Amino acid sequence: MEKQAQKKEMDNKKVVLTGMQPTGKLHLGSLLGALDNWCRMLDSYDCLFFLADQHAITMPHVPAELRRNAMDCVAQYIACGLDPKKCKIFLQSQIIGHAELMWVLSCLTPIGQLERMTQFKDKSKKVGQFVCSGLLFYPILMAADILLYNADLVPVGEDQKQHLEITRDIAQKFNGTYSDMFVLPEPYIGQTGARIMSLQNPTIKMSKSDKNQNGVVYITDTNEIIRKKITGAITDSGNDIAFDEKNKPGISNLLNIFAAIEGISIEEAVRQFSSLTSYVPFKQAVADAVIGKISPMREKYGEIVQDKDYMVEVLRAGREEAQRRANKMISKVYRKVGFVME
Numbered sequence: 479m480e481k482q483a484q485k486k487e488m489d490n491k492k493v494v495l496t497g498m499q500p501t502g503k504l505h506l507g508s509l510l511g512a513l514d515n516w517c518r519m520l521d522s523y524d525c526l527f528f529l530a531d532q533h534a535i536t537m538p539h540v541p542a543e544l545r546r547n548a549m550d551c552v553a554q555y556i557a558c559g560l561d562p563k564k565c566k567i568f569l570q571s572q573i574i575g576h577a578e579l580m581w582v583l584s585c586l587t588p589i590g591q592l593e594r595m596t597q598f599k600d601k602s603k604k605v606g607q608f609v610c611s612g613l614l615f616y617p618i619l620m621a622a623d624i625l626l627y628n629a630d631l632v633p634v635g636e637d638q639k640q641h642l643e644i645t646r647d648i649a650q651k652f653n654g655t656y657s658d659m660f661v662l663p664e665p666y667i668g669q670t671g672a673r674i675m676s677l678q679n680p681t682i683k684m685s686k687s688d689k690n691q692n693g694v695v696y697i698t699d700t701n702e703i704i705r706k707k708i709t710g711a712i713t714d715s716g717n718d719i720a721f722d723e724k725n726k727p728g729i730s731n732l733l734n735i736f737a738a739i740e741g742i743s744i745e746e747a748v749r750q751f752s753s754l755t756s757y758v759p760f761k762q763a764v765a766d767a768v769i770g771k772i773s774p775m776r777e778k779y780g781e782i783v784q785d786k787d788y789m790v791e792v793l794r795a796g797r798e799e800a801q802r803r804a805n806k807m808i809s810k811v812y813r814k815v816g817f818v819m820e
């Protein structure tokens with residue numbers, strides 16, 4: 479059995495690994511900017527997807543919410559197209575190895591580099607007085623997530639690129655200090671890489687923490703709410719449908735959404751609406767497209783969250799495979815650093 483599994487791994491495709499913090503509900507931005515791209519990789523790569531619940535406790539949180547959000551996010555991953563038959567889905571905290579590898583890697587990472595990380599600086603400003611060491615170590619845990627499975631490609635957004643760079647630095651440091659062990663992972667920026675902005679303020683990214691929730695379309699929104707949010711999107715006072723992110727950020731955002739959903743270029747999307755003389759029918763068309771995309775996902779999500787046995791089985795299979803790989807890696811690492819293994 480072990481042999482078979484190893485063989486499978488060897489003639490396998492490149493390893494793709496990525497994850498998200500389980501902050502609750504997925505929205506149109508995470509769907510078009512991340513998940514859709516992950517789904518496109520399912521057939522060509524050895525795909526591992528996880529929820530970074532250990533990262534989530536670096537910021538103040540409510541335990542019961544974290545637990546519920548983690549399960550909801552798993553259901554939403556699947557509903558959005560991450561077919562558990564084609565990939566492994568697991569929870570970071572359920573695998574013994576992420577925190578262990580982080581410790582080893584922390585002994586190779588200079589504090590100064592951690593203190594200079596953009597996300598650390600931003601987040602420590604946000605939390606104010608109490609800045610925990612976990613926030614400083616966040617990038618090392620992320621490096622451990624990636625290196626534990628020797629991932630070749632890591633699909634991430636622009637904001638996470640710096641974390642990929644430090645991961646490569648840490649991997650190189652380990653390889654140089656001990657001996658070659660880790661693949662240097664590459665960030666993978668998807669085909670569309672659509673950057674979806676808030677519908678109420680198209681100069682900021684669509685995000686769950688947006689104060690104006692009318693700017694955010696969730697996977698769980700009803701068709702009526704989706705239509706209300708899209709048709710109520712802030713746009714300029716003109717009436718021509720043109721792509722101009724600087725002067726017409728609202729219209730450009732809607733064009734981005736439409737093009738990403740339809741799988742067409744921005745130019746093609748503009749062409750489709752070129753004869754319109756008002757924003758109204760354009761917004762209705764975008765709303766139709768978003769509803770067409772999200773409503774089957776919302777329904778599937780509704781079914782999956784009800785089916786506890788199915789969820790448990792998906793996570794069991796993901797955990798088993800991830801743990802098998804993690805164990806192998808930790809043994810190798812421990813041997814290299816000089817821990818007694820017998």
Ligand code: TRP
Nearest residue numbers: 495496497498499530620623624
């Ligand atoms: N830091 C990532 C984010 O906030 C989540 C994450 C944690 C991650 N570990 C990872 C992403 C490993 C890719 C690979 O989006």
